[in-house]
Amino acid sequence: ETTHFGYQTVSTREKENLVRGVFSSVASNYDLMNDIMSMGVHRLWKTHFINKLDAGMRPGTDRPLAFLDVAGGTGDIAFGLLDHAKHKFQDTQSTMTVADINPDMLMEGERRCLTQTSYGRSPRIEFLEQNGETLDKIEDNSKDVYTIAFGIRNFTDIQAGLNTAYRVLKPGGVFACLEFSHVDNSLVDTVYQTYSFSLLPLMGQLVANDRDSYQYLVESIRKFPKQEEFAGMVRKAGFYVPGKGYEDLTFGVAAIHIGVKL
Numbered sequence: 001e002t003t004h005f006g007y008q009t010v011s012t013r014e015k016e017n018l019v020r021g022v023f024s025s026v027a028s029n030y031d032l033m034n035d036i037m038s039m040g041v042h043r044l045w046k047t048h049f050i051n052k053l054d055a056g057m058r059p060g061t062d063r064p065l066a067f068l069d070v071a072g073g074t075g076d077i078a079f080g081l082l083d084h085a086k087h088k089f090q091d092t093q094s095t096m097t098v099a100d101i102n103p104d105m106l107m108e109g110e111r112r113c114l115t116q117t118s119y120g121r122s123p124r125i126e127f128l129e130q131n132g133e134t135l136d137k138i139e140d141n142s143k144d145v146y147t148i149a150f151g152i153r154n155f156t157d158i159q160a161g162l163n164t165a166y167r168v169l170k171p172g173g174v175f176a177c178l179e180f181s182h183v184d185n186s187l188v189d190t191v192y193q194t195y196s197f198s199l200l201p202l203m204g205q206l207v208a209n210d211r212d213s214y215q216y217l218v219e220s221i222r223k224f225p226k227q228e229e230f231a232g233m234v235r236k237a238g239f240y241v242p243g244k245g246y247e248d249l250t251f252g253v254a255a256i257h258i259g260v261k262l
């Protein structure tokens with residue numbers, strides 16, 4: 001079976017290995033890479049994503065939430081969600097599973113958890129090496145909130161990943177995806193394409209000495225389905241998709257998609 005890695009045609013197994021290689025090679029300067037790629041804007045998008053979800057155990061209730069952050073990498077979203085729950089709802093009980101296919105990214109996440117957060121070795125957070133397409137260590141109907149940020153475009157089979165998200169969520173559970181997407185405005189798109197196709201790989205080379213990984217990232221963004229099409233895939237997985245199903249961020253450079261398992 002063949003698929004694509006950037007614009008190369010490769011076997012699905014090969015693609016998994018190539019994607020793994022990309023993230024292993026960027027793991028240690030991953031945050032820097034994110035800042036370069038998005039010129040720092042990814043921080044604002046992530047904060048908006050977390051505030052929009054507004055998740056946490058409400059005061060006066062006693063059912064902690066089970067969060068799952070897939071392709072959680074270095075933990076930005078996971079720590080952000082727990083911090084939000086704590087600061088807004090005084091929720092110090094909800095739990096977080098960070099799942100990622102890449103052990104180097106997970107190690108970086110664990111290191112950050114110990115050194116940069118108040119969660120340390122808290123039993124509330126676990127790091128699991130898992131392919132998001134299958135999540136075979138995660139039980140059916142077991143999670144309240146499934147998040148994935150800048151991860152799903154790397155999946156070989158995106159629909160399988162969405163079907164799995166539906167499987168692991170409890171009824172009433174929420175799926176939320178933050179991902180690079182497509183700019184509709186043609187003027188903005190021209191600027192953006194120029195930036196991402198010529199400047200980004202060059203910057204990747206200069207700053208991280210890793211042109212190929214950056215080239216892959218740009219191409220993976222290009223090939224990712226458009227907003228409406230992706231919303232259709234979320235629906236196809238079984239989710240109820242409220243409204244038009246997505247919110248564009250920065251002219252559609254990124255988008256948030258939401259689905260609810262009814």
Ligand code: SAM
Binds near residue numbers: 070
């Ligand atoms: N969510 C983090 C963030 O927003 O900073 C990390 C995003 S990083 C660009 C993409 C992550 O997806 C990497 O950590 C990579 O290892 C992970 N990934 C790629 N394919 C995956 C798969 N099939 N299953 C789980 N994780 C995957």
